[in-house]
Amino acid sequence: MMKHPVLRFLLPHVLVTVLFALISLLYFYPVLTNKYLEQSDIVQYKGMQRQILEHRAEFDEEPYWIDNAFVGMPTYQITAHYPYDLLRYLETAFFFLPRPADMLFLYLFFFYVFAQSRRFSKPVSVLGAFAYGFSSYYIIILMVGHNTKAMTLAYAPLVFLGLFQVLIDRKKWGILWLTFGLALQLHANHLQMTYYTLVMVFIITLMWGVHTWYKRGILHTLKPVSILLISGLLALILNAQSVLATLDYTKFSTRGASELTINPDGTDKIASDGLSFEYITSYSYGIMESITFISPNIMGGSSSESFADESPFMKFIKVKMSDGSLDYDTAIGLLRQFRPYWGDQPFVAAPVYLGVVVLFFAVLGLVLTNKNTRIVLLSIIAVSLLFSWGKNTPEITQFFIDYLPLYNKFRAVSSAQIMIMLCVPYAAILGIQHLTQEKGMSRKNLLAVYGVVSTFIVLILFLIVGANGFFSFTSTSEGLSNLPNVLLEPLQLSRKLFIWEDVWRILTYLILIVLALLVLRRNLVSGPLFAVIIAITCLVDLWQYNRLFFDTEQFKGKYQFEYPFDKTSQDKIIQKDKSTYRVFEPRLGFSSSRSAYFHNSLGGYHGAKPALLQDVYDFHLYKQDSAVLDMLNVKFIIDDQYADGVGKRQSSLGPVWLVDEVIQVANANEAILQLNQIDHKIQAISQTLKSTLYTSSPNDKISLIEKRNNFLRYSVSTTHERLAVFSDMYYPNGWSLFIDGELQSYHKVNYMLRGVVVPPGKHEIEFVFKPTVIRNGTLLMASGWLLFLVMIVMLMRKQKDSKLE
Template sequence: MSFSFKKIGPHVAVVFVFIVTALLYFSPVLSGKKMFQSDIQQYRGMAKEQMDFRAQTGEEPYWTDAAFGGMPTYQLGAKYPNNWIKSLDLGIRFLPRPADYLFLYFISFYILLLVLKLDWRYAALGALAFGFSSYLIIILGVGHNAKAHAIAYMPLVLSGILLTFRRNYIWGFILTTLAMALEIVANHVQMTYYLMLLVMVLGIAYLIDAIRKKELPHYFKSVGILMLAVVLAVGTNAASLMATSEYSSFSTRGKSELTITPEGSPKEDVAGLDKAYINQYSYGISETLDLFIAGLYGGSNSEPYNKDSEFANFLLKQGVPPAQIESVYGQFGLYYWGSQPGVSGPAYLGAIIIFLFVLGLFLVRGRLKWWLVGGTVLSLLLSYGSNLAWFTDLFIDYFPLYNKFRAVTSIQVIAELCVPVLAIFGLYKMLQLTEPAERKLIALKWTTGITAGLALIILLFKGSLFSFAGENDAYFIQNFGMEFMNAVKEDRKALLINDSIKTLVLVLLAAGLLWFYLKKKVSESQALIVLTLLIVFDLVQVDRRYVNAENFMAARLVEQPFQQSAADQQILQDTTRYRVYEQSIGLNGARTSYFHSSIGGYHGAKPGRLADLADFYLYQGKMAPLNILNVKYVITQNEEGEEQVQINPNANGNAWFVQNVKLVPNADTEILALENLNTLQTAVVDQKFENQLGSLIFPEDSLASISLVEHQPNYLKYKATTGAQRLAVFSEVYYPNGWNAYIDGNQVDYIKADYILRALMLPEGSHTIEFKFEPQVIETGSKISLASNIILILILLGSLFYSFRKRNQKVKTEA
């Protein structure tokens, strides 16, 4: 028993340290405060109707009318039946948010290094370095929780894969299945896709090694086991994956039916995002150096206030009251001057970690080194986007699904993972006795020369190497003068100088410490302790610039991120069903959705047809989409910036009968036909629905009526009376993959009208019409999830029984 505790004890202690460290870094959570995250604020606006419905009824709606005129909630935190893996995930993330994600960074990376057979001390150091790398902290600050969630499980997935390749087939299979299932449940397809690219690099490295060692049967056996593990992991998440896939084709991530642009020119035929949109955030090639020197390119748009800065002094000279300087200082967002439109902070990996990474290039050999280096290089090359267009275009054009993702800089997460692994292995090789001392000394000299030399060159030749000029500087010079911009440039230069000096000092301290170790002046444990302190100090000091106690506020303010304006209060006096459009937000904000049914919203995958209508009409100042989507109120701003509520007298209402139908041959003519159309009288219908119409002209009937009598997010009920067969049009988004129509309790077919709406042929007489959101994909997916979960549990129990019996047999044999 004592032996077992001695073996397990250090790991228990490390886990405890991780918990305490995560809580200390985000210490405001201990007093009940919550982090204000801009993206989560928007999410709360989008999901409020869904969460309210769930709280009131105990049911899951799977549809919301609060955003974009109506959309599935599959990407808004929907809860699926039989999602046992989600329960496991919540159990692992037991700390208050966002400390839970930081802990997850730590523990997942720690397991990876243990699987790679590193001593627990090195694994703990590596975990702290990974978890505190600035990009991983900054994304928590802005609310990219799903991204952080998916990144955190990446090392765990790699652990299962590596365990399998080490011939531990059973536990490698189980760990890969569980880790991959957790990775998928994080629900950030882009990060999971990037993980797949890294796994491909790893697979190639292991294949080459297997060929060289003549171990191809083992290699392909491992690949087969891993493929089964992924299939089972996918099965456990079947409902969410199938639902997301179904919605994807309906969203802006799918292929549009349109072949023309709003200007009438031919539209590029692509099934995915526009290349310019994909590459909007492209990493500058020389910006790679901010992995090593945090403030090289100004850090972020909004650096922490510095009362001694040149810009603060400039504002003081211009007569800005001292009490207001900090407020004015933070309004401009001037300091970042790299290639991207703006950043919340640098992707800083740490001066010492980069130093150790270079050391690892000299000391580490074999397949481990090459898949780590390969993953790092691939991620950097792809992060350059339009700055290395030929390489990026290769992936956009030929790699499946790559064109579905924007912000190419996000792929740097692969470097964020690979660099610390090789760095810790470089340190391990340096501090272990297996490597010849002479080889270590040569590696240390070269590493110090490269890293310290680079920092010194940047420091000494900054004026000739860098312009300190950003893409938007011309605008500020034109509006505020050259003296204004010169002050900003001096601050940019100061950031570079200060961080270059810090990097140089840290590199020299690390190099000196390792030199003393080689000279037997310090022990391995002493070197590890000092390096851990230096690395954590370095990373946390940079992290604190961008994510600190100021990001937290009272829980009530976070949970209620939007406050009612006078305009909201005025609109909410109307208790009928209608939609609202806020011009200042458009389709890119969820504030309106928090209070009203809105045609705006905040999501990376907007409904495709609504986005098309916005391009063709709303952004051109034309009202057609507002009328057919029953936008009764428009929130505008006057010249003084005050909100005003405008009533749209032409809103069509919740449902109406038309007198005739205009058949069109395709989506192009359908969307163009709306421009000068009286949609209350005429419906535009694609000719593929002609057989369901029966007639194109309907007699006038002054007594015909249709009205909405009951509505919930996933249910609509109408009462209608007509003296003859008529076509009813509903101001509801056409989504055939779940919405079913019923007339007097009998399910019937419905069609698409006016490019985005539902329409239904109604027979003569008085009828009850119902629309119910009954997505078959959820029912089918949940059954697959249940079966997969049961299989996984049976395999786990069987493996535990097999291991227990094998151990008992070994004990009996030894006895």
């Protein structure tokens, strides 16, 4: 047998790693036949990144700016390759499996590493990895393409590995693990998930600090806390480029403060430096909806699912159609309006299901673990629920918005439940470990098992009672008050049947768990074998449920994957025009990058849109105001109201023009309100330039002669001083103006565009995008890696010295 201690140590971990890789590939088996998962968010992302890829291919440089969406914006939150980004190369090594199998593998692998660091047995660690990686939310975000979110969640266990080593184990290498985990999370660039991770870190550190201070004094508390702060700071420095760039852009995005003090309807705007209460809480998990953790169909399941043909509601519709009392169009309308889901969220791809097996042992773990661990886990779970309930607990949520730093920068608060999704698997492996670390079953463990089984039986009875009249099976958002009982009754009955599915699932797995526990109690299986049995049962439970939302048709061939949008006849008509212009597709608004994939578009898809354009849309563009479309150089509108689906606008002003008059306004409110009241061809609005009348000449002209993402060159000739208006987004933090090679200043005009006072004569004007934040971030990042390297060397020397002693 293998005698070398290192090989003997590594072999089981290698086998587990191979197991995780095989399971990940098996779950997403179409990737084995050269199929690619079409993820809805990634399709939109491809529309946004189109111009970036073209620029890289043509000029072999990073543009950091796009013009094909939202009248222009930085690429920091789309896809940006920063110079000397070592973490990007490291991540490339992680993703050796086809996507999304690579993400699932990382879920499993990093939780296993974390569990091993906490000295759980290998079978128990594997069980924890299954519980973590196959949580329904984690699988669904892979199916829809929330890849940065998935990456951030995959790295979360590394953060807690380092945190526990610093606080509890007092290991020297903990600072490196913590720094590494946080750095990878920040690099994944889903700040909301990192924020929730840090909330957990704060709760754990706070409770550990209070306990340690009380037991051992302040000095034993301050050193580990200072290490945590150093780790956090170093992780930020290692991501200085993206962090500084994101902070820089946030001020100009919808996540920042607005200059406006009025709403489009004229009412006063509530001052805020973040998102509104309504926007933050639009996706709030219902209080009772949280029972989906164990009963996923309690609110009907997914909002996109329809009733099965054999359901009472579908049978009712078919009967009414056959006897002529319901026409086809009305029937289709009813089926679209009334679905199994009866919660209050606007859209639910799938409910959050943690698994019967996982939750059973998680509750058991909370009962059996020590008091401090129990308090910490329950505190995190409570905070997670309060965050996710959002508008359902308005006073508490408003408190978070007002007093919790950065809370108002994030929307979709339901995703705060990721904190629970880490705590529950950890609690579950605590429960399994308590049962398997001793032969037989102690009285304490036996009583705990009886208590948890009783709790699950009560839950089953609660669901049965609810299905038989306690639950309404209707939502306030559905407007069912005027629905006749003849239609309401089959609708409610169909929704009840979903709960019965859950009752049988819970009962089935509860019986299997009890049987496994009986076998363990009678010493018919060893502790490790029991853990293996439960791990397999856990995997079957989660795998079986998640497959309900697995659609093999989402996997496409390579061509369909690389070219996700089909070019329409309208696109072909528009692309015949080789001039510089923008396209507007009103039906898509600002929620799709389809038109940005083929054209320079007003629309796009992004969670942090340019605030100036969003304001202009809310006030003017949603009603297709002609004057505003002119100043934004919209030459084509894609809309079915036109004969060929394309409306050509002859009045668009082009990429740049000269105006005769500047009208000074006092504030942003006046600026945005006057946008549709001036003649943009000859007038411009400014808050900084004084009202001025310019002398024009028939020979005055300005034209765009060279255009790249990050470089614009114009030729201008005027007899007198004039103001040039450029149909490009005003963004002073990166765009520099040069007139005949000399750096000059420019102004914000027409609320969101650039204006340049042009001296008389012939001149060459250049706009160059070279954000200093990238250069500064690169220098800071380089210093961070130097510090990280020094830290490794120092720790290695300390370890060597301790061995010599």
